[in-house]
Amino acid sequence: MLFPKGSRANTHACEAKGCMWATEPRLPMCANHWLRVPSRIQADVWNAYRAMPQRTPTRDELMSDLGYVSAVADAIEHLAAADGRDPSNRYRLAADQIAEARAGELVVA
Numbered sequence: 001m002l003f004p005k006g007s008r009a010n011t012h013a014c015e016a017k018g019c020m021w022a023t024e025p026r027l028p029m030c031a032n033h034w035l036r037v038p039s040r041i042q043a044d045v046w047n048a049y050r051a052m053p054q055r056t057p058t059r060d061e062l063m064s065d066l067g068y069v070s071a072v073a074d075a076i077e078h079l080a081a082a083d084g085r086d087p088s089n090r091y092r093l094a095a096d097q098i099a100e101a102r103a104g105e106l107v108v109a
């Protein structure tokens with residue numbers, strides 16, 4: 001079913017560029033897009049998801065996990081390149097911010 005972004009608490013819009021399909025929380029993308037992601041990147045996303053300490057992590061918890069956001073960013077960028085779309089995405093921004101924060105912690109420690 002197609003919903004505007006954020007209209008349903010238990011779904012989110014597919015993260016592929018330009019796609020608005022309502023997607024269940026444990027998946028980053030609708031089935032159509034997810035099936036176009038290379039299996040290596042799919043495995044990275046799933047492994048990061050399963051490594052989360054929470055059994056069913058919220059979107060906020062997922063967005064603060066470097067492994068997860070990096071893997072989803074790879075998936076979004078793969079599809080954007082295949083479709084000739086702008087590859088910029090909030091997952092890559094989040095990954096960069098988490099990595100920067102960690103680098104800062106290492107300097108302080």
Ligand SMILES: [Zn+2]
Binds near residue numbers: 031033
């Ligand atoms: Zn989609």
